Amino acid sequence: MHVRAVAAATTAFMGATVLLLPTSAAHAAADAENPLVVAHRGASAYAPENTLAAVDKADEMGFAWVENDVQRTKDGRLVVLHDATLARTTDVEELYPDRAPWNVGDFTAAEIARLDAGSWFSTSYAGARVPTLEQYMRRVSRNHQKLVLEIKNPQLYPGIEQQTLKVLSNEGWLGPAHLRKLVIQSFSADTVRRVHELRPAVKTGFLGTPDIADLPEYATFADQINSSYTTISRSYVSAIHALEGPHGKPLEILTWTVNDADNARLVAGYGVDGIITNKPDVVREATLS
Template identity: 30%
Template structure:
């Protein structure tokens, strides 16, 4: 029997108004042999680290890919003020050693590199210094790609450094001159590409953590050690209590000042092994992607390969599973089916799935259709609707998620400041 088939009644999207399609229902017990496969389990110490992570975390994927140019100051400030629990970013490194927030392997999609550095469009970030990268406009492309969300203030947004994202999480912004241009730090002939930061007068007090993805080690050798050293210097490495930032008065208990302030994530097994050495005792997420490429963690969609993935994750203290979800607009493979979630949870992991862009996805993977469409955020005591020959339980569902629409997740979770995404952008001066 193929494990790739959906559990049609229990797992499929509801037909109408979260009413089960009884004629198509298959017995979940047909799939129960997944319960018999041997799995490792996180140690008691690893579970303590897992519990640093807040429940029902809303993770702002690249800040936002929908409301602002991804992984720019505009996206991260918006996600902070919108109310995200974590700012998610992709780590890369410049030729001169600065850690950056940038997703793609080159700059063609998200900058004007073709006009600034013609002939260099396909070079990796590591081929450029930070000062060179600051010459690029990392915002105007968004206005062309997302005209319904375009704003003139997104023009000439800059690629962000990791340091800037940490500062944004702490309530800062890039300082700008009267013309709106970033103020250079130590301006001169040997300017290194750094900008001055200042307290953000438009900050609303939310203090999100950081959820950072390392890329394949062959692209950035030594990235993990560099990151550990950098986090220690910046006061974000909980392994270094002597340098750890203390919460200012009023910020006690906010995510950026807890032991869960920084979460590591990677698709790369090699990077996970190195992170466990360089940054032990920090929450780690092993990301899943269905691919035949050996560069990804799960080469095929079988029960055995999923169990092998989980056992690797347990061995290297990955506290979180990061599987893809199905549905519009990305149409990823579904690696967050209920039986899969039960396997992740049986190993002691929590589940942060990616990426939530619709209410239907939020309802599906939080299990609402088992409960007559009622969300646990609306009714913590909701009851199962329908007869099932298997136990419907919380281990079948997610514990948090990455989203490009923090505003949508906040509304579904019953949290936030009851402001629209556009209102928050307006308040921030965009």
């Protein structure tokens, strides 16, 4: 009985210790997950997407990796927003009713900074703003998080690859200490290739599901093939892992956007390296069970 009591007390103590782990320790534990869980646009099921609040929510939940989207304003500033238009996730139609279709590239950074990017999600997030990339990177740095950054709609913003890299460099994210915390991805193969050419040390990802026969070409400039979960199979994942990326390591795959336990278990069974999700807690629980 005494042995059992001691064991029970030890287990209880260890459980309490886990609850008291600092964020950095929780992030270290998260990094050991297989597959890795990446909070899509931050913890976007629980806070307005691509805002600092969504980054903080992911941090509070113990998730080290977040994903975001980058676009460019009329006056050349980079902002964190998914859509090419501001209409869905801000109050732009109320503030600027005569400026349809409210494209990001038609507004200055100062105009965008006035917008409420939280009320559409919940009144408790009223007043949340569209962050600039600089603001976003500083929050990710403060939280000791890691980032999968998507360059969105590059065809609308010539030169956005170099500009994104400049901001990342200015914020200290292209030095040796941060390179392991960063992936830059895009649906544009040309953009991914350009990032690789400009900064070969940066880890890159191509968003899509190329034919298996074309994967060797993608492996010359992309470290990851990041595909929709609806388009992959166990054999496709195996084909990816059979190749080496530009840094001499096996090609990886992060799959998106998985928000339910059944599909999380399915793609984990395929052997994916990571899962991008709006509900990181659901995916973590499903893949650990």
